[in-house]
Amino acid sequence: MLKGKKLQEFAKLVLKIGVNLQEGQGLEVVCPVEKREVAHAFTKEAYKLGAKIVNVRWNDEIIDKYTYQYAPIEALKEVPKWLVDSKNYLVEKDFCYVAISAEGPSAFAKVPAEKVSARAIAKSKALKKFSDVVMANGIRWCVVSVPTLAWAKQVFPHSKTPQKDLSTAIEQSMRLDNENPLKAWEEHVNTLQRRANFLNEKRFSFIRFKNGLGTDLKVGLADDHLWTSAKELAKDGVEFVANLPTEEVFTAPHKDRVDGVLVSALPLCENGKVIDKFRIEFKQGKIVDYSAEQGYDALKNIINTDKGTKSLGEIALIGKNSPIAKSGLLFYNTLFDENASCHLAIGKGYPTTIKDGDKLSKAQLEEKGLNDSVEHVDFMIGTPDLSVTGIDSFGNETPLFIDGEWII
Numbered sequence: 001m002l003k004g005k006k007l008q009e010f011a012k013l014v015l016k017i018g019v020n021l022q023e024g025q026g027l028e029v030v031c032p033v034e035k036r037e038v039a040h041a042f043t044k045e046a047y048k049l050g051a052k053i054v055n056v057r058w059n060d061e062i063i064d065k066y067t068y069q070y071a072p073i074e075a076l077k078e079v080p081k082w083l084v085d086s087k088n089y090l091v092e093k094d095f096c097y098v099a100i101s102a103e104g105p106s107a108f109a110k111v112p113a114e115k116v117s118a119r120a121i122a123k124s125k126a127l128k129k130f131s132d133v134v135m136a137n138g139i140r141w142c143v144v145s146v147p148t149l150a151w152a153k154q155v156f157p158h159s160k161t162p163q164k165d166l167s168t169a170i171e172q173s174m175r176l177d178n179e180n181p182l183k184a185w186e187e188h189v190n191t192l193q194r195r196a197n198f199l200n201e202k203r204f205s206f207i208r209f210k211n212g213l214g215t216d217l218k219v220g221l222a223d224d225h226l227w228t229s230a231k232e233l234a235k236d237g238v239e240f241v242a243n244l245p246t247e248e249v250f251t252a253p254h255k256d257r258v259d260g261v262l263v264s265a266l267p268l269c270e271n272g273k274v275i276d277k278f279r280i281e282f283k284q285g286k287i288v289d290y291s292a293e294q295g296y297d298a299l300k301n302i303i304n305t306d307k308g309t310k311s312l313g314e315i316a317l318i319g320k321n322s323p324i325a326k327s328g329l330l331f332y333n334t335l336f337d338e339n340a341s342c343h344l345a346i347g348k349g350y351p352t353t354i355k356d357g358d359k360l361s362k363a364q365l366e367e368k369g370l371n372d373s374v375e376h377v378d379f380m381i382g383t384p385d386l387s388v389t390g391i392d393s394f395g396n397e398t399p400l401f402i403d404g405e406w407i408i
């Protein structure tokens, strides 16, 4: 169970491998109020590592649920200036930022979808400056999850001890069952980096996905795209890992060069809504048709957010033998599920997945094919029979995945 010594180890792993907190730096932790012991563990470990100050910001999905139920939609579109200022303050003062995302997957299932998305869009727009900095690695940040009761019940609906079971699954995926988790992470991160280097040397023009579900998609890569793995370099030159756990090697698709059909491999949970069994068709980079057996309205809201939510911003490769994939669990949480399977994202691309992207202007990034949006929504397309092929500008093909797993 993620408590006591294991919890301290978890916090230490996130602070050292995740945000790589340096002595004298500030830390902000966003934490569900239900898991206050997690924030306590982070606070203690951070001070032990020499943090200057630790700020904790609480969230509570029951309060959020009432807000969606009773507040008028106009009020949900207003984002207080203090919230925007407080985020920009983190950048100004060079804080590290840890977000503990543990939303119950169906927390907002019974509230109107348009209210949830109105607030999400208003927040994304108001906090664009902050998210631009985060996505360009202007600060060191890390997203992790801890088992809340509502979430655990959804993952293990028939268990008498759902929270304990989810704890165990999270510990395994975080490699905390390893004798030396810090060392295990260093080795794992190096393997991912080796694959990213291989892909960067190949300079593929397209990546093709094919499987028995009906996915048959050619994803063009952005000019000067850079395959990136877990380990990233922040603007201050310090390494960090932005998601824990992480299994992915990813880069930027070209926003105008995606053609074909994709079929989702796992349900997508976004803003407390579940979207399942969906299919999206692309022509010249744009979504031209889509359908979903469950959550069609939520998918429609995502796609219609802005111009950029009609194109892709990320392509990520993950083998089926990752600890998360091997668990066979559906976590109903993108952080885990996206590491179980190859995925794509609708919306904003990461400037860090373009060579020297942090030094380029918006227009220059766009010219290279990087997509921009207020949204970034990941969804899974990897299945155990997925084949992935790299195609270079001469049409030479290099198999990368056979039957859902890396062959390089």
Ligand code: ZN
Pocket (backbone or CB within 6 Å): 248, 250, 314, 316, 338, 343, 378
């Ligand atoms: Zn990803």
Ligand code: ZN
Pocket (backbone or CB within 6 Å): 314, 345, 376, 377, 378
């Ligand atoms: Zn993503």
